[in-house]
Amino acid sequence: MNETDKCMLVLNLTPELEDSLVDYLLSQPGVEGFTSYPVRGHGDDDSLTVAEQVRGQRKRLQFELMLPAAAIDALLEGLAGAVGTGIVFHVQPVLRKGRI
Numbered sequence: 433m434n435e436t437d438k439c440m441l442v443l444n445l446t447p448e449l450e451d452s453l454v455d456y457l458l459s460q461p462g463v464e465g466f467t468s469y470p471v472r473g474h475g476d477d478d479s480l481t482v483a484e485q486v487r488g489q490r491k492r493l494q495f496e497l498m499l500p501a502a503a504i505d506a507l508l509e510g511l512a513g514a515v516g517t518g519i520v521f522h523v524q525p526v527l528r529k530g531r532i
């Protein structure tokens with residue numbers, strides 16, 4: 433596999449889904465590792481609680497994982513059943529990868 437075959441999958445979800453997502457990702461072929469960190473969601477969303485509307489932000493977690501482009505659809509298809517819904521995602525091409 434060359435570098436152009438890989439993509440970065442970014443998942444954004446509620447903190448309540450964290451443990452289920454970690455378990456799911458660790459069980460998936462092609463997932464060699466991932467990074468997660470807390471983020472804040474901003475925007476006009478009907479599902480915000482009153483407290484989130486007052487603060488103008490929502491607590492979320494973001495996960496980033498690099499995997500073969502061909503593996504993304506299968507991984508996404510299993511998310512709702514294994515983890516839950518309300519997960520926002522996007523895919524980015526990976527142009528280079530390395531270690532220094």
